[in-house]
Amino acid sequence: MFCLLLLMLPHLGNSVPIVQDERGAKIVGSNEAKEGEWPWQVSLRKNLEDPWKHICGGSLIHPSWILTAAHCVEGDKNDTSKYMIQLRQQNLYKDDHLVPLEKIIIHPNYTNVFEGFDLALLKLQSPVQLTKTIQTITLPEASQIFTPDMECWVTGWGDIAFGVHLPPPYTLRKVQVSLMDALTCDREYHQRSVLSAGRIIFDNMICAGETGKDSCQGDSGGALVCDVQNTWLQAGIVSWGIDCGAPHRPGVYTRVTNFVDWISQHIQ
Numbered sequence: 001m002f003c004l005l006l007l008m009l010p011h012l013g014n015s016v017p018i019v020q021d022e023r024g025a026k027i028v029g030s031n032e033a034k035e036g037e038w039p040w041q042v043s044l045r046k047n048l049e050d051p052w053k054h055i056c057g058g059s060l061i062h063p064s065w066i067l068t069a070a071h072c073v074e075g076d077k078n079d080t081s082k083y084m085i086q087l088r089q090q091n092l093y094k095d096d097h098l099v100p101l102e103k104i105i106i107h108p109n110y111t112n113v114f115e116g117f118d119l120a121l122l123k124l125q126s127p128v129q130l131t132k133t134i135q136t137i138t139l140p141e142a143s144q145i146f147t148p149d150m151e152c153w154v155t156g157w158g159d160i161a162f163g164v165h166l167p168p169p170y171t172l173r174k175v176q177v178s179l180m181d182a183l184t185c186d187r188e189y190h191q192r193s194v195l196s197a198g199r200i201i202f203d204n205m206i207c208a209g210e211t212g213k214d215s216c217q218g219d220s221g222g223a224l225v226c227d228v229q230n231t232w233l234q235a236g237i238v239s240w241g242i243d244c245g246a247p248h249r250p251g252v253y254t255r256v257t258n259f260v261d262w263i264s265q266h267i268q
């Protein structure tokens, strides 16, 4: 089990204390994002040995609310003072304007990433001013179907390969990925696998990516977005994977459509 855990890790930043697996900052198989693209992308910062270090991504879904992964905030879930949000930034840490949190709401059914329910809402102390470069991402209707032919992208400051951190000046990265439904993804995860014969990928997850194109450690909590009739909708939240960009191991995301009712209950 311990060996498995070394490889099966949330796409998290530096708070995972396992040597070769901290998910520092970038996306595999990617290009630099342009200024002004992905205006909902945020960086979740934590006060660690390095003050306000990037640990995860997140998305602005409302002027007062960030959507991220539960595993990003589970360590200090009741201590809002340990976290800050940096809104869309081209280069991580350049001209930071950190925004404090008022509240952290983890999905009540979350226990660990492998069971799903890997999502949390972060309320900002005051609403942000939306601008040309800082915008919210639209959440889908619960009934929205996302299909593999859609154009989907994932963005972040996570690792550029398994164990390889994004180097300075930490420019935001993007990669286009194809979606894969949970059942197909489950079959992939059972290929050449030492994992259980039982279900690995559950219906509240969605997968995306292929060999060499994936999210990685440090991208957790960020948005997987798809172009649906010329509108970007958030289909997933970066959650976990085995390795990054490895064959038969697509990135695993929280399936947002399963949770839009829970989200809207809290942000109303």
Ligand SMILES: *[C@@H]1O[C@H](CO)[C@@H](O)[C@H](O)[C@H]1NC(C)=O
Pocket (backbone or CB within 6 Å): 077, 078
């Ligand atoms: C966090 O807060 C919740 C609700 O306010 C409380 O029930 C729980 O015991 C707290 N957990 C810790 C670790 O302080």
Ligand SMILES: *[C@@H]1O[C@H](CO)[C@@H](O)[C@H](O)[C@H]1NC(C)=O
Pocket (backbone or CB within 6 Å): 108, 109, 262
């Ligand atoms: C959590 O799981 C229980 C049992 O499956 C379910 O009844 C409940 O609705 C879930 N909670 C939320 C907020 O989805």
